[in-house]
Amino acid sequence: MTSAPGLPQLPVFRRAPGVLHRSAGADVLLLIRRRGQQSPALLELAGSGAALWHTLAEPRSARDCAGRLAEAYGVPPATVEHDITPVLGELADLGALEQVADPE
């Protein structure tokens, strides 16, 4: 989903290259090796966190992710966007995601 002409461009998140992942039931496991770290970090995403990861099989903005998850969970998109925005930021901080377009 791209921003309409004239509107600020939304940040787009994608899975960071080199992150290894596997499903385990409904959960998703991530192995993240960050630059300068001796050992990789292993994260387990459960519930909607795992659903968010699946949604990010393609690069998407928080709003785009929220729209897709809202449909799946039957929750208003604005509520979902409010909930996932900090998670996206946290996953980016951990090196699991990277932001590919900055807001203007």
Add this chain to the structure above:
Amino acid sequence: MTATTTSLCVASVAALGLAGTEHAYPDQPMDGEAWAHLRRETREHRLTGLLLAAVDRDQVPVTPEQREDLVTDQVRAMSLALVLEDLLLEVAQLLAANDLDVRVIKGPAVAHLDYPAPEMRSYGDIDVLLRSSQFNDAVSVLEGHGLARLYPAKSPVWDRRWAKGVTLRTSDGTELDVHRTLATPPVGLRVDLDDLWSRSEEFSVGGRTVTALGREHRLLSAAFSASVGDTEPSYATLRDVAQLVLDPRLDPDLARDTALRSGAGAVLAAAVTTSWRELRIADATALSAWSERYRPTEAELRELGLYQHHRVTETARAVATLRMLPGVTERARFLWVVAGPSSGFRSTSTRGARERVVRAVSDLRSAGRSR
């Protein structure tokens, strides 16, 4: 899957999803004791992913608690798989940087290339194949990178000419099996090593491309593990054989000829017939029919027997290997290495090390969850 039963066995789990299996499956969840036994065996034979996938497709009924048991086991298995694939990428990159060729074999290769999803096949170590001519150089590079041999080398000439390979271990206990060929002597000495490198197939791990053996050689590799491996074959290995033989992309004539070129007709036929028997596969394919018809020679039967009686095999295998070596000099050199003062056949059991890897994974998981 029409027949029903009150309980599952590990062989029936290994056959899950195979269209031609005659294994029966329960229509009610199993009771606690039987479930605990099945869960343990499923884990040991690296089949948790197959069972969980069948449960999630409503092919096997379980209680919510039993499903949670499976998820717990699968998280553990997949955590280990990720740690191992991280090592695989590191090793592949290191060897490539030193102009050394590498092929991924066994667990990770079949998980990514031959199963519908890699989650359906777990594994406990990483196996790679190196060119015989580059073997000692590659091991030196890996040792220089901090990996250590599980057992001391008999001699460089042993590694380069006769050994199946060596097991290396990282500082955190993760194991890497570095192969020169697909089986220990004597059978491993007949493998056509040039042919092994003649075809390949790529797959992606974390967005990076790694190279495996071609499909028919992956079957040959699974057949060696099933028929003449260092240990009794796991049901995951027997499933690998069935998974590959039933794959319509496999060329059965090429697979058969590949085995025959390496003097491994009996090895392949035994692996396929064992898989068909254990997984109770009723459907015949060109390769399963050929395997059924295959009549091993007395010499082939004797050789297969060397790998089936573990208490007496090391000396017997050495004698059998000695017989097939050409020339007095080669035999004398072999004898010196095998029976010399700095050598001696050693056990290749890796159970303890694998348990340490699992513990290391548990530690990683704890670190990850404490974010």
